[in-house]
Structures are given as C-alpha cells and as structure tokens.
Amino acid sequence: MISIKSEVPEEGPAIEHLLDIAFGPDRKSRPSYKVREGVAPQSSLCFAAHHGPSLAGVIRFTPVHVGDDSRAVLLGPIAVHPDHENLGIGSQLMKTGIAATKAVDLQLIIAIGEPGYLTRFGFEPASPHGLSFPVLVEDQRFLVLPLTDGAAQRASGMVSARHP
Numbered sequence: 623m624i625s626i627k628s629e630v631p632e633e634g635p636a637i638e639h640l641l642d643i644a645f646g647p648d649r650k651s652r653p654s655y656k657v658r659e660g661v662a663p664q665s666s667l668c669f670a671a672h673h674g675p676s677l678a679g680v681i682r683f684t685p686v687h688v689g690d691d692s693r694a695v696l697l698g699p700i701a702v703h704p705d706h707e708n709l710g711i712g713s714q715l716m717k718t719g720i721a722a723t724k725a726v727d728l729q730l731i732i733a734i735g736e737p738g739y740l741t742r743f744g745f746e747p748a749s750p751h752g753l754s755f756p757v758l759v760e761d762q763r764f765l766v767l768p769l770t771d772g773a774a775q776r777a778s779g780m781v782s783a784r785h786p
C-alpha cells in the first residue's frame with residue numbers, strides 16, 4: 623500500500639539518508655543545490671511517500687524568483703528509494719506536488735533534472751522561453767512547467783533564490 627502525505631519534521635534524517643542513496647553522497651554539489659542553498663523548501667509543498675511502513679520517496683519545492691516574478695518554485699529533490707522504484711511512486715509524488723503548487727497560485731516550476739522523466743509531467747525546455755540558470759547546467763536538463771495559461775510566455779530572466 624502506497625501513501626503520500628505531507629512531510630513531517632521527524633522524518634528529516636530518514637529523508638536525508640534516502641537522498642544520499644538516490645543521488646549519491648556528492649549530491650549537494652549539484653547545480654540545483656547551489657540555488658537552494660540557505661533557502662528552506664516550502665513546507666506546504668513537501669511530501670513523503672510510504673510503501674507499507676517504509677519511507678519510499680520524497681518531493682520538495684524551494685521558492686525562487688524567475689526574473690522579477692516571485693511566483694515560482696524550483697523542484698527538487700524528487701527521489702524514490704531504489705528498493706521501491708517502478709511502482710508509480712515518483713509519478714504519484716510528482717502529481718501531488720504539481721497539484722499543490724497550482725493550489726497556492728504559483729506560475730512556474732523550474733527543474734534541473736532528467737528530461738526523459740520530467741517531460742511526462744508537462745515539463746519543457748526552459749531556455750527557449752528566455753529563462754536562464756545561474757549555475758552551468760546542460761541545456762537539456764533545464765526545464766520549466768508553466769502552471770497557468772500564458773505563464774511561460776510572461777516568464778523571462780534568471781532563476782534566483784527567493785527568501786520568503
């Protein structure tokens with residue numbers, strides 16, 4: 623039985639351990655960590671997945687600016703423990719997270735990640751929209767999901783940390 627619930631603070635250490643396993647111990651040198659540094663994820667947009675009694679996955683979003691628009695978040699991490707992959711848990715986390723961002727009047731989700739996975743959820747290349755990322759990333763991994771009609775057309779500029 624798979625359940626998706628809001629992340630609770632007590633799960634923090636177990637989530638850190640899961641992220642080390644999913645991304646490897648050098649995960650904090652990844653480009654999206656550089657932008658998230660010093661900014662807490664938006665707690666209302668953080669979810670944990672359980673498969674039976676086991677913590678199986680996590681999704682978080684961090685506030686960012688895109689140009690001068692503050693109605694944006696950076697996806698990440700999204701991760702599922704290798705023991706629980708290919709059961710649809712990542713997809714359930716993505717759908718839950720995207721629905722939650724829409725419910726709080728956000729316009730854009732930015733992601734640095736796997737295009738083959740993220741395009742399943744509507745993400746598209748960000749650079750053609752005039753968006754740029756402050757850390758060097760492979761262009762194909764720099765993605766955006768517009769959350770409202772016209773959001774992508776209105777968006778332009780650099781992604782930067784947003785301190786709430």
Ligand SMILES: CC(C)(COP(=O)(O)OP(=O)(O)OC[C@H]1O[C@@H](n2cnc3c(N)ncnc32)[C@H](O)[C@@H]1OP(=O)(O)O)[C@@H](O)C(=O)NCCC(=O)NCCS
Binds near residue numbers: 645
């Ligand atoms: C990517 C990840 C979150 C997927 O979680 P999951 O629970 O296994 O995903 P789901 O069960 O919802 O979906 C599985 C499908 O996604 C595909 N998939 C998984 N990782 C993929 C990737 N990197 N690129 C393209 N497709 C991928 C699988 O092949 C499978 O395809 P199918 O439906 O055609 O069989 C998980 O593998 C993971 O945590 N990976 C390591 C961390 C990572 O790379 N996170 C960033 C992803 S942007």
